[in-house]
Amino acid sequence: MHLDDTAKSLTRVAVIGIGEHAETKLLPAIRAVSKLWLVAVSSRDAIKAKRILDRHPGISIHASHTDEALYESADLIVAAGPPQFNQKIIDAALRRNKHVLCEKPLATDRSTLAHLLGVAETAGSAITAVGLNLRFSATIRELIARGEHDPIAAIHIEYATTKPVTVAWGALNVAASCTLWHAIHVIDLAQSFLGPIRLSQIRQMELDEPGIAIEVQLQGNRCCGSILLHNCAPAFSLTIRTMHRSGTIATLTDLKSLTLSKPKHISATSSLYREQPRSYSLGTLADDIDSAGYRTMFAHIAHSIETGVQPLTSFQNTASAHTLLFELIDAVSLDPGNEREA
Structure with missing residues (x-):
């Protein structure tokens, strides 16, 4: 040619x-x-x-x-x-x-x-x-830019997709691969908002629906947060609470719909979702990730x-996010009964 x-x-x-x-x-x-x-x-x-x-x-x-x-x-x-x-x-x-x-x-x-x-x-x-690619979602970029000049008290992101993961990663089973498929995404997003973080606590929970969920507590220098991961569909819920006791609460659904609210007061330790494991929401189902x-x-x-x-x-800039991913892999134990054939 x-x-x-x-x-x-x-x-x-x-x-x-x-x-x-x-x-x-x-x-x-x-x-x-x-x-x-x-x-x-x-x-x-x-x-x-x-x-x-x-x-x-x-x-x-x-x-x-x-x-x-x-x-x-x-x-x-x-x-x-x-x-x-x-x-x-x-x-x-x-x-x-x-x-x-x-x-x-x-x-x-x-x-x-x-x-x-x-x-x-x-x-x-x-x-x-x-x-x-989620790092480059228009709503994520808008939220990161907003946080540079407008105090954010809390961020809540929910994402889920109807398309199941059916391929295993190496030695990991399909259920583990499914759970961790979006774990690297959400850890990267958390670091984008929080800066350096560590995983302070990881626990496994039963849900009303089939499968289990993994809750991960995050801790940073000026904020804390939590991640919820599901092992039967690529889904996650990310909640971040900053040390600003007043400011914007940002809620994103499927990384497309950004809702901002300004409450008079919010405690730095208050939760944006109910604490009972069976009441967690995994977001609105969507067939498509933000193609833009x-x-x-x-x-x-x-x-x-x-x-x-x-x-x-x-590779170098995402090394710390991958290291946190490996900590999560080491900590979780997924029920083989939830595994689907690849």
Whole structure:
């Protein structure tokens, strides 16, 4: 293909690991960013490959993720498979000094995280990023910006999706993988609002509905909070109470609807939800995550590649969130009876 001057200035992108998420979310988001050029995907499924070509004409299809031509064709490699698969892709890409976006989580154990951080450190100028798209949701960005000039007394976020997780992460069973799929998201969001945090208490609760929930108490220098995670659907509830005794209470549902209220007074230790385990709400069900968050995430990565500055969600910047994730993995014990077949 002949490249004109405009095409030469774009960052060429190859996506490896084409599941439903990559096909419906990542590929359209990449195509929507003017500084990115989707040039290749890797898929062993001939029917899926034809469907992708019909939707994105002009790209090349590679049957194997080890195809050298796949890496040579791109500047940015998107590793969109499960964590145990993505590690191989990241290794191969960074050895070739390619920029990398890895779908979350980057790793599910400490040794893998240390290995990938080490590989990234020796990769020279390569930009690295983890696909924590919720950080780039318009309502989340609005709330973070608002908190810089308007005291926030409390934040409550509820998110749930009707699509179940059916794929296990490595040695973890499906139920554990489902619970932790969004744990990395919510820990990252908590750090975005709170700064450095620690997990002060973790407890497991039975629910009226099938499955169990994990409640995680958070503690920071100027605030405290809690996370509720469900093991039968990708769902979470995040509540943060700051040390401001008056100010805005922000409530987000599905990361799209932002409601702000200004009470006369709120105790720094009061809860925004009832304390009885069986009364927790897991939010309004939604079929779709904020797609604009994906586009904003890829635009942010494109800007990082252009400027040479690591993005907010670089491997190094998300290392502490992953470390907290591993603490959560170590602490929870999920009932195998709740496990679904992969």
